[in-house]
Amino acid sequence: MHNSANPSGSLSALTTPCLLLDEARLQRNIDRMNVRADMFGVQLRPHVKTAKSTQVARRIFGDATGPITVSTLREAEYFFADGFDDILYAVSMVPAKVARAAALARAGARLRFVTDDMANAQAIAAAAEREGVHFEMLVEIDADGHRAGLRPDDSRIVDIARSLQSTPQLRFAGVMTHAGASYDCVGAAALRVHARLERDAVVHAAQALRDAGLACECVSLGSTPTLTFVEDLSGVTEARVGVYVFNDLVQSNLGVCRLDDIALSVLTTVVSHKRDTGRLIVDAGGLALSKDHGTARQAIDYGYGQVCSEDGHVLPGLRVCEVNQEHGLIAAVADTDAAAMFDALPIGTRLRLLPNHACMTAAAYESYHVDTACGWEQWPRCNGW
Template sequence: MSVVVSETAVPALDAVDTPALVVDLERLDRNIARMNATTARLGVRLRPHVKTAKCTAVARRIFGGIGPITVSTLREAEYFFADGFADICYAVTFAPARTARAAALARAGARLSLLVEDVATVRAIAVEAAREGVRFRVLVEIDADGHRAGLRPGDGRLVDVARAVDESTHLDFAGVLTHAGSSYACVGADALRAHAALERDAVVDAAARLRAAGIGCDEISVGSTPTLSHASDLAGVTEARAGVYVFGDLVQSNIGSCALDDIALSVLATVVSHKRDTGRVIIDAGGLALSKDHGTANQAIDYGYGQVCDLSGTPLQGLCVVEVNQEHGLVASRDTAATAAMFDALPIGSRVRVLPNHACMTAAAYDGYWVDGGAALRRWPRCNGW
């Protein structure tokens, strides 16, 4: 079954109920083209992480059709497989209890890769795979920078885990994978280039250790938008995964992975109240619509819960969402002297667009996008859940 992309047309953004999720098509395509060119220059296969967009229409623009993808939930895997995306890496440490559901995808024709980091899990998956009558490709997760899960490249358990996969009759050892999540703490091109080299070295070293132990290691996978955007050399790496680059966000802008005018995702909101006594304009997009991710709090520019823009998507300098309740966003000016002008610029009933701190978190509240580009708006669905 294919996923239907609605081309529903409405006259303009001011006809859309708020809050709503909006994609700037020109910026989206520009971001996609930039990353496609980057991976081509570096000589690696791109396996985009679709957890950001969760939308087959976005993924198809990356490839001009279908291609290999990375997911973070089985719901994503099922949704994308229904639209023809069969080469899927499930890049979260796999829980054996999910094997039956993963097996259903494999029996339907999905080439599903799973992620492991300990022998007990490998053995449990192997038992379940045998019971289900399927085979899975398996990668060992490598911890490149102490960010989250995985084994350090020099961990003695690395060979044991890979060998347990390699010796299983229902699992195929595919290689190693890492995500340099600590790159999000880097600022500036030099720091990001260095972190990209650290990420590369971690998996290349892990692969070398496995080969020295007599275990073939074909797939060597790295991935994060900050490192991939700044990598200068990925020698020894076969594929790269990144996801948020398609939209960008304020955290990525502060890091240096994109510019403010590259951010393709925004939340459309309506001004519903003026609170002149507190210097606040209130919009109908709060903590649910924007998310409560305050990822810019410790960065060079703190955007609160989002940068406020006019209806065309042009940032209104100094205006950000400084506080959120469930359905209310409170907008204020960084310059108290400009507060009066803020009320004049944002009359009650007017529309604004808010750039998000973290695109993945913000998009999670919505079941689709309004796509701004061309003669009329289009509606692209997205999947949610696990």
């Protein structure tokens, strides 16, 4: 039993602000990415940091478990408790975290860690030896200068892999990359180029390892934008994607999804009319929406959220222009629409707000209120560290 019925049982009974999840859109987003992974013959290892929900993750695997990517050890513990036992922790591992991870390994989890540093890999090996556990290690490759990792032609990749292979506590399992600069690309053409760059980087590194006589079983990559547009994944074994399950305004601006593919929204109530400044005030602010302003430099700056009616229809031209902790300020994009906004949306009206960045918005909530074919359900999340 993974779903708990919402005792209140209806949208109108929910208190605001709260987090809504549209099950039909979620399923469509999941199905679409599963089709792509099948088409390219790669294993999907979804990044569960977006939803942090075992119910959402199980949907990806047809109500079963499967390999996952996590961003915190708490997620690893939470998902392992629900049967997810093949876990990649995709933030560079450090020795101080080995003791906590070792408890999971002893309980039967197959844990994979990433690093890009030789001395650190050796320190992790020493810590694993003290704990008497075994881990698998991937070397992180930097495809596009976005964040961590070694450039694909860096000779240290082979050095670290060789060192890991001679370490009894750690098994060198392969290479991984995340082309995070894909978020700076817009549209299909640019994203196809960036997706090729991501694939080439990690396949190039894998080839260098094999040329050096090392096995490289796992060749892992992924981001929602690149996976949506990639044309060739030959040489790649697995893909890690996260935000596609929900989508958001940033993804919409990138061309990854349409507004009606966004499965996540925040339910809010109009609490004040500020006619002299042209602002409608709602009870979803910087905590309920997050202060992520990821659309600020994109084609459409949605402020802190796109306004929709309570039943989910986009109200074009109404956006959250400013947020304080528990106040959101909505403005009409065209000043001439302000009077109509106040007339149409009296105090007490409920609205849905589409988020800029689903991962950040969802993190403020303990659970999702899920609109399913069988009524409203409440699905918990795993927050914190």
